[in-house]
Structure formats: structure tokens, C-alpha cells
Amino acid sequence: MTFPIRFRLSLMMFMEFFIWGSWFVTMGTFLGSNLAASDGDVSLAFSTQSFGAIIAPFVVGLIADRYFQAQRILGIIHLIGSWLMYRLYQSGDFSEFFPLLLVYMILFMPTLALVNSISFNQMTNPAKQFSTVRVWGTIGWVTAGILISAFSWDSPEGLSAGLLKNTWLMTSIVSLAMGLYSMTLPDTPPKAKTDGSFSLSRMLGLDALALLKDRNYAIFFLSSILICIPLAFYYQNASPFLTEIGVKNSTGKMALGQVSEVLFMLALPIFFYRFGLKKTLIVAMLAWALRYTLFALGDADSGLWMLMGGILLHGVCYDFFFVSGQIYTDSHAGGEFKSSAQGLITLATYGLGMLVGFWAAGQISDYYLDAAGDHDWRSIWLVPAGISVLVLLFFISFFKGEKELSHQ
Template sequence: MPIPIKFRLSLMMFLEFFVWGSWYVTMGTFLGTNLKAQDQDISLAFSTQSFGAIIAPFIVGLIADRYFQAQKILGVIHLLGALLMYMLYQAVDFGGFFPLILAYMILFMPTLALVNSISFNQMTNPEKEFSVIRVWGTIGWIAAGMLISYLAWDSQSGMGEGLLKNTWLMAAGVSVILGIYSFTLPATPPRAKSSGKFKLSEALGLDALSLLKHKNYAIFFISSILICIPLAFYYQNASPFLTEIGVENSTGKMALGQVSEVLFMLALPVFFSRFGLKKTLIIAMLAWALRYFLFAFGDAEAGVWMLLLGIILHGICYDFFFVSGQIYTDYHAGEKFKSSAQGLITLATYGVGMLIGFWAAGQISNHYLDLAGNHDWKSIWLIPAGISLLVLLFFITFFKPEKTILKP
């Protein structure tokens, strides 16, 4: 890949995940402190991500694979998203907040598939090239988290002054930049050809479901749904958990997870070549279980190292499962359904799996909440740890070694 193209795609990834990281990590804390939302409200807000992810394959399959260039759709979505982010900045209660975040996530989630599709369209060797591009998304997420902590928006004093709402304004500004920049990206034209007659399944991108005829891919797809149930506990509860137990500048500390993402993403091609896809995915699920055990037994004093190690394991958890899965999906999709196949795996992970996970996390967090407003975090974290181990056993049992581009 020419260096100028690599730079342009890397900047696209940086801005995409900077926008997301600007508000997503701190949303639970923001809702609890600024809008006085309850656990069930916070769970509902995070579930909007899942609704967006479920709709994403249909939007991407209908538009990006068949009718319009992906980079132009990306630009339009982020310009509209900037307006919604600004409106969220102005929200004063959860009743006004929720419909706005729902509309935003329905727009935003398809962009995760679009940036992958735009990148894969420029690659001839995705298993080696994609991680180098995708790592800049992680760096963007880190930059957003570090900036929030540097500005002390997430500190006890900053939250007391209501400064955490500025995360929405920052996301709006960067979204405008990305929206304009998207129109300059390399052209990614529709690849799938219509049969001439209108077919609902074709228009909605449902043809990508043919990937599930491959037994191994079907097992991977089911595992992706199941492993996202415990993942939702991390996204929804980690920031409130660290804040509640007294960890200062928690957003900056949680960015350590993305620092490890950078390192492990760059190491991903080595793991593919030495261990293959199955072992790489097994390592990811083991790391997931270990992370939650560390959270269950760590604390803000002598056990803070356990919390930090659990955060750092995010690199293995995310890269070895999700980035591997995106490359594996691209391999099985072939040329015809690159965008809608990425939308399909987005549906499985951020959609169905996390929708169940956010609901479960909300119910369980509320169950272990005492009258003084404190959570029994040990009991809460042991539940996703157990789920992760069960998913691991399912995957080991049914997924068979496969000769793909991920294993020479």
C-alpha cells in the first residue's frame, strides 16, 4: 500500500475512534453525576449502541455495497452526528438525553463497518496491513481519554463543577472534522451487483448471512455474540466502578487499555503466523476471564495493581478477538459483500451480544446496590468472569482448526 494512502486511512481511523472515545468511556459516570440517572437508565443508554449495531448491516448492505461510495456515506453520517453531539451537550435530563443518543448510535454504528470496508478496499494483504492501519483508531481513543483526564473533566472537582458534559462538545467538533475529511478519502465504490429485479434480502444486505453456512464461521459468529455479554459489563461498569471505589483520573487510567491495544495489535500478525486463528481467539477469551477476576479482587489501595493489570488486558481481549474476527470475516466474505459482511459481524458483537450484556449488567448492578448507593463490585465482576469461561469452553469444543490466510 502506498504510504500516502496508508497515512490517510490511519488518520481516518484516528478521528473515528477519537470521536467515540471522547464520550463513551465516561457516559456512565456522566449520566450518574450530571443527569442523576439510575443503573437501569445507564443500561438503557448503553443499549442504544446495540440497537444501532443491529440496524447497521441493513444500512450498510443497502447503501454501501450497492448504491453509494462508502467514504461519502461516512462523511454525511459524521456531519449529522456532530449536530446530535451538540444537542447532547445541551441535555439537562435523561428524558431529553435518551432519544438523542439513540438517534446518534443508529447513525454511528454503521461507520465502524464503513471504515473497515474503506480500509480493506485498499489492501492486498489484509492480515499484515490492517492492524497497522487499525492501531491508529486505538491511538485516537487513547488521545481522547488522556485529554479528558488532562483537562480534569473526570476528576472529583471537575465532575462537581459539571465539566464532564464538555466531552460531548469535544466529540461534536472532531466529528465535523472527520465528516469533511471523509469526502477526501480514496473512493470505495459499491461492489455487489444487483440481479436486475428488486430483492428485499439483497437490498438489506442479508445475502451476507450466507457466511453462516460455513460451520466454523457460524461457531465464531455465535461465540462473538456470547463473549460480548461480559464485554458489556466492562464498557458499562468500569468507569463508575473505578470512580466509586476512589480511583482518581479513571478515564486516563482506563486509556492504558488502549495503550496495550496498540502493542498487541502490532503483534497480531506474529500471533497469526505462529499460532493461527483458533489459539489467538482462545488467548483473548482467557484474558477476558482473568480481567474480571482481577477487578473482583482489586481495590484502590494495595490492590490497585490488579485493577491496572485488568485494564491493560484490554489489548489482548479486544485485538485478539475483534480485530482477528474482522480480518476473518473479510476473508470469508470475498469481494462481493465486504461492507455488509463487516456490518454482519458488527450486528453480532456490538448489536445482539452487547444488547443482552447491557441489559444483564444493568439488572445485576442494580441487584447488588445497597441502600447507601454502594455496589457489591466483587459479586458483580465474578459473573462476567464465569460467562467468559463458559464461552471459552464452547469455542474450544466446536471450532475446528482451519487453513485460512490467518494460518500458513
């Protein structure tokens, strides 16, 4: 992979995750402060991600693997997304906000598989090369969080003035730039064979489901669904949690989790090579359990170090599980269905797992809400900690090591 190609793919990843990080981290806080949304409304809003992820395999399987170049689809989606983000910026209540967000996420979630597919198509050794490109997505997410805190949109003064709505305008502008830039990316033509015969499974992009015939991959797929249940608690509750207990510059502090993600992304190929896939995934799931335990025990004063420790574990939690899983999926997919295979793992993680997780997080948050409007955060965070431990035990018991993958 030449330097110009690496640079172009890295910029693509930077913009893709800047767009997502510009609004996703603070959406729970925004909905509560700007639109007076309830915990149930917040849960419903975050669930739009899951609906989009469930549809994603069909979109990329039908379109990107069979009929159109992936970079063109990516560009068109982001151009439409720019307009939708501007409409969200203008929204005045949750009933107007929710359907726009739902349409946006149905369009956006397939782009996560598309940027992976475009990247893998240019790589000769994804296990070594992908993390050096994907790390720029994390830097993009970090940059978005730092800007939000630098502009004080998430400060008490900014929240009272309603400035957090500017995140949607910022996303709209960058989405427009991403849509135009995507049209210049390296060609990623469809690779699946189209012999003219009709097949429902082909039409819906379900060919990638053949991956589940492999017992090990099926165990990994199920573990991916289950571990995303506790992950949803972090995405949905972390920003409101830190804001409610009085942590200053919470969005900027949460961005430190992505700083750690940069470091662990760069360390991933070394860890992957030395210890193999199974141990890499075990470390990730153990980190999830530890993170939520630290959140349960920490506070904004003497226990701030625990909260920061939980945030800094994000690099291990995300990189060692999700990026490893994307590489693992690509290695099993074969040449024809790389896009739909990435869509399949998106369905498992951001779709099925988080759909259950966002619902559970909303129910648990409501259950531990007192009459004064304060949450029992210790009890809330112990729930995903326990789930993470159970998923870890399941994975250790049934997944067999695949050392050969770590040397590819």
C-alpha cells in the same frame, strides 16, 4: 498499499475512534453525576449502541455495497453526528438526552463497518496490513481519554462543576472535521451486482448471512455474540466502578488499556501467523476471564495493581478477538459483500451480544446495590468472569482450526 494511502486510512481510524472514545468511556459517570440517572437509565443509554449495531448490516448492505460510495456515506453520517453531539451537550435531563443518543448511535454504528470496508478495499494483504492501520484508531481512543483526564473533567472537582459535559462538545467538533475529511478518502464504490431485479434479502443487505452456512464461521459468529455479554460489563461498569472505589484519574488509567491495545495490535500479525486463528481467539477469551477476576479481587489501595492488570489486558481482549474476527470475516466475505459482511459481525458483537450484556449488567448492578447506594463490585465482576469461561469452553469444543488463514 502506498504510504499516502496508509496515512490517509490511519488518520481516518484515529478520528473515528477518537470520536467514540471521547464520550463512551465516561458516559456512565456523566449520566450519574450530571443527569442523576439510575443504573437502569445508564443500561438503557448504553443499549443504544446495540440498537445501532443491529441496524448497521442493513444500512451498509443496502447502501454501501449496492448504491453509494462508502466514504461519502461515512462523511454524511459524521456531519449529522456533529449536530446531534452538540444537542447532547445541551441536554438537561435524561428524557431529552436518550432519544438524541439513540438516533446518534443508529447512525454511528454503521460507520465502524464502513471504515473497515474502506480500509480493506485498499489492501492487498489484510491479515498483515489491517492491524497497522487499525492501531491508529486505538491511539485515537487513548488520546481522547488522556485529554479528558488532562482537562480534569473526570476529577472530583470537575464532576462537581459539571465539566464532564464538555466531552460531548469535543466530540461534536471532531465529528465535523471527520465528516469533511471523509469526503476526501479513497473511492470505495459499491461492488455488489445490481441487475435490476427485486430481492428482499438484497435490499436489506442480508446476502452476507450466507457466511453462516459455513459451520466454523457460524460457531465463531455465535461465540462473538456470547463473549460480548461480559464485554458489556466492562464498557458500562468500569468507569463508575473505578470512580466509586476512589481510583484517581480513572479515565486516564483506563486509557492505558488502549495503550496495551496498540502494542498487541502490532503484535497481532506475528501471533496470527505463528499460532493461527483458533489459538488467537482462545487467548482473547481467556484474557476476558482473567481481567474480570482481577477486577473482583482488586481495590484502590494495595490491590490497585490488580485493577491496572485488568485494564492492561484490554489489548489482548480486544485485538485478539475483535480485530482477528474482522480479518476472518473479510477473508470469508468475497468481493461483493465486504461492507455488509463487516456489518454482520458488527451486528453479532456490538448489537446482539452487547444488547443482552448491557441489560444483564444493569440488572446485576441493581441486584448488588445496597441501601446506602454502594455496589458489591466483587460479586458483580465475578458474573462476567464466569460467562467468559463458559464461552471459552464452548468455542474450544466446536471451532476447528483454520491454519491457512494465518498465512494469507
